[in-house]
Ligand code: X8Z
């Protein structure tokens with residue numbers, strides 16, 4: 001059926017394009033028919049085609065033929081959407097329609113996105129993003145001990161080589177070397193491309209009646225006060241972040257002594273066990289508040305029990321199924337096309353984990369260079385959350401086959417992972433033994449979670465704050481890198497470990513900047529997932545907000561059909577309703593609100609305040 005669809009589009013497309021678009025004014029019933037039938041079928045088929053081309057390219061990223069196929073598919077897709085837009089959608093006004101779902105679809109269909117560019121410019125934009133992605137995914141650096149190496153022979157790539165050094169090394173100078181070498185090999189090489197990318201993206205935005213690309217991205221959140229809303233979320237959680245930062249800073253000082261200069265209250269960015277200092281879980285051992293109390297060491301259990309990559313995916317799938325949700329083995333089944341480990345056949349691939357919906361109601365895939373460890377186990381749950389969302393909204397029309405807002409999509413798998421990460425659940429699935437539940441052990445566990453979730457918040461916020469300023473022109477190219485570090489200092493309270501200049505382009509050393517992928521979704525998701533988690537815990541009878549004896553962070557909603565029903569109710573709506581309505585379905589509240597984050601971390605916050613004041 002998939003192949004049939006593609007053949008179908010390939011055959012009719014020249015025909016479609018040959019016809020000079022004559023404008024058609026449709027009444028409500030005619031529009032309904034078009035959207036439910038012809039448009040649904042052809043738009044889904046072209047979407048399949050683009051996704052297949054992109055999949056083939058991203059799993060063989062140095063293959064120029066495959067890149068050319070992406071380009072052709074992108075141009076065909078743009079021609080298709082332009083044609084429909086000119087003929088049917090351009091002049092529609094949502095207010096002219098009665099059916100709320102049609103109104104919502106019209107609002108969406110009026111936008112052409114990058115397809116609004118002429119062919120030459122769209123081709124240039126596509127090539128530019130591909131070139132940046134290619135630099136990012138194929139960048140290599142020499143090992144610390146062999147800095148003059150032959151890159152082709154012994155160069156390290158980000159996954160798994162460079163990330164492993166950053167995660168495990170405790171050598172200040174080695175960390176510094178790797179931190180800088182990665183930025184030299186990735187971001188710095190795409191500075192000029194990024195200018196082209198910004199100009200063309202803005203041109204497309206203007207053609208869609210937006211001021212700039214930042215405004216396009218924010219439009220997805222359907223809130224006139226979006227920037228204010230997220231700033232408020234940050235204000236809610238910043239005090240907790242600052243306590244965590246102070247505590248972790250004192251531990252880093254213990255480890256690195258005089259090498260670490262924190263006299264200005266800022267910490268150097270290379271010491272957090274993560275290339276971007278975005279999550280700090282890899283230094284959990286160092287910052288453990290009670291070294292003698294029980295600790296979670298899932299990495300060890302996974303090795304001891306000889307878990308395979310496939311086992312990790314199946315274990316995650318089992319959790320979703322335990323809630324009565326849809327099995328998703330198809331998405332990690334390699335014979336159905338999935339890529340769940342880094343190929344060893346010489347292909348270069350884009351390793352950054354992703355989940356794919358091929359728009360045909362049948363094909364869903366995960367692409368990930370998985371390693372057997374706890375961090376990747378959690379990422380698998382994250383990706384499986386995307387897949388579950390795809391499956392749940394599969395029956396919606398194509399315009400609604402999206403998250404209620406982009407943050408929802410990023411939050412689902414993480415919500416599941418909050419439950420999976422509890423000692424209670426890890427014991428149930430035999431990945432944790434002899435855990436002694438005490439105040440000390442629960443502070444240790446909360447610290448692990450804070451190193452992931454609270455540490456992430458300012459990073460999740462600043463990437464798009466920076467890009468919004470870049471797109472709007474508030475910061476000029478000559479100041480791009482300096483501005484990046486202003487935000488890193490302002491929000492994360494971290495600084496570069498070596499001098500930076502405008503020869504560098506440190507934002508480009510992060511996948512989503514190189515790959516044209518918006519990021520504020522993750523910030524929103526880090527709030528939303530705690531709202532979802534709390535609600536599912538209540539639903540499962542695992543948490544009662546009035547009972548202060550059972551803390552929120554202990555809840556495991558595994559096997560709760562009631563929790564599964566709640567999730568399904570929200571996910572199956574896709575983007576057919578405003579996200580605040582979907583949020584209400586899932587949590588009873590219509591507002592983004594970080595109070596569930598604070599409720600979850602309450603005991604740790606108390607602990608940190610007391611420790612830090614001494
Ligand atoms: O990119 C991702 C996912 C794929 S949507 C692996 N994440 C962000 C990142 O890696 O920077 C998940 C958390 C934040």
Ligand code: ZN
Pocket residue numbers: 382383386409410
């Ligand atoms: Zn994701």
